[in-house]
Amino acid sequence: MSVETKPADDAAPGGAGEFPHGIIEPVRDSVVETMAMFLGDSPEYQGADRDRSPLDAVVGILPFVGDPDFSLHLGIPRDTAVSLALHFAGFEIEFDSADMGDVVGELANVLAGDIRARLDEIGRAVHLGLPSVVRGHEVEVIRSDQQASATLAFKCSDGEFWLDLVSGPGE
Amino acid sequence: MAEQLRALVIDDSRVMRNMVMESLKRTNLAEFEFLEATDGADGLTKFDPEATDIVFVDWNMPNMNGIDFVKSVRSQKKTDHIPIIMITSEKTPDKLREALDHAGASAFITKPFTVDVLQRKLSEVFQSMEEKKNKKGSGFFSRLAGG
Numbered sequence: 001m002s003v004e005t006k007p008a009d010d011a012a013p014g015g016a017g018e019f020p021h022g023i024i025e026p027v028r029d030s031v032v033e034t035m036a037m038f039l040g041d042s043p044e045y046q047g048a049d050r051d052r053s054p055l056d057a058v059v060g061i062l063p064f065v066g067d068p069d070f071s072l073h074l075g076i077p078r079d080t081a082v083s084l085a086l087h088f089a090g091f092e093i094e095f096d097s098a099d100m101g102d103v104v105g106e107l108a109n110v111l112a113g114d115i116r117a118r119l120d121e122i123g124r125a126v127h128l129g130l131p132s133v134v135r136g137h138e139v140e141v142i143r144s145d146q147q148a149s150a151t152l153a154f155k156c157s158d159g160e161f162w163l164d165l166v167s168g169p170g171e
Numbered sequence: 172m173a174e175q176l177r178a179l180v181i182d183d184s185r186v187m188r189n190m191v192m193e194s195l196k197r198t199n200l201a202e203f204e205f206l207e208a209t210d211g212a213d214g215l216t217k218f219d220p221e222a223t224d225i226v227f228v229d230w231n232m233p234n235m236n237g238i239d240f241v242k243s244v245r246s247q248k249k250t251d252h253i254p255i256i257m258i259t260s261e262k263t264p265d266k267l268r269e270a271l272d273h274a275g276a277s278a279f280i281t282k283p284f285t286v287d288v289l290q291r292k293l294s295e296v297f298q299s300m301e302e303k304k305n306k307k308g309s310g311f312f313s314r315l316a317g318g
């Protein structure tokens with residue numbers, strides 16, 4: 001599957017130092033291949049370029065505990081979220097509905113399951129927590145200076161979305 | 172499609188329960204009558220060995236997860252004949268073995284899934300259940316599996 005337009009090591013490092021080596025590429029591949037299963041086409045990896053101005057968005061957050069500790073933040077702008085939800089669930093889901101939280105949490109969970117399997121293949125064992133979801137209007141995600149992080153931006157037929165990977169306290 | 176199956180669908184996500192139920196209807200393998208539960212503990216209160224024909228259960232759920240639900244059901248008498256399908260985002264081989272071998276699930280389906288995958292997996296499960304039941308002479312699952 002040939003999809004990405006930029007190498008994964010483009011992912012923007014943020015906060016304190018670099019995100020743990022070897023994690024970003026499996027995450028990128030997981031997003032591309034997992035989402036292609038229900039989108040019908042593969043999202044394009046856009047590197048770390050994304051608009052960081054406040055926007056209406058929903059963010060699915062899922063913790064990984066193990067080697068390494070980190071959390072995955074799947075950020076989806078309003079229009080992308082509505083379109084992605086339709087593709088994923090097979091029926092229309094309004095941005096402001098409770099079901100939107102459900103479907104984004106589930107999306108984060110599906111991605112996390114695949115990421116865990118990919119990390120397992122390279123000898124890095126992690127356990128998954130339960131997903132939580134934040135939705136808001138004019139949301140601005142502020143990265144901590146205390147934790148290493150990386151951003152991966154994607155574009156698909158439904159619009160743009162991003163993943164922030166943030167190191168846990170153990171890193 | 173004349174057979175009717177009473178299916179217990181357990182997932183903390185209402186969207187996922189709807190997705191599972193809609194997908195099951197589209198398999199045309201049976202006429203499904205659904206009962207929903209929001210986690211493993213809720214599922215246990217709604218599971219009835221005399222009335223439940225098949226169970227679809229998520230893995231990661233609050234209160235009681237899918238694995239503990241399966242273990243609890245299988246610890247009850249006379250539940251071996253009831254297929255329990257885990258629908259999960261888990262893909263790690265060790266975790267899937269845990270579901271099948273340790274807990275006693277009949278099969279697993281990884282998310283995201285298509286109707287075709289669901290149909291194929293269910294046919295396999297029905298066939299397997301029929302082979303077990305043949306010793307007792309029932310053709311119920313065989314008819315569902317197209318046998």
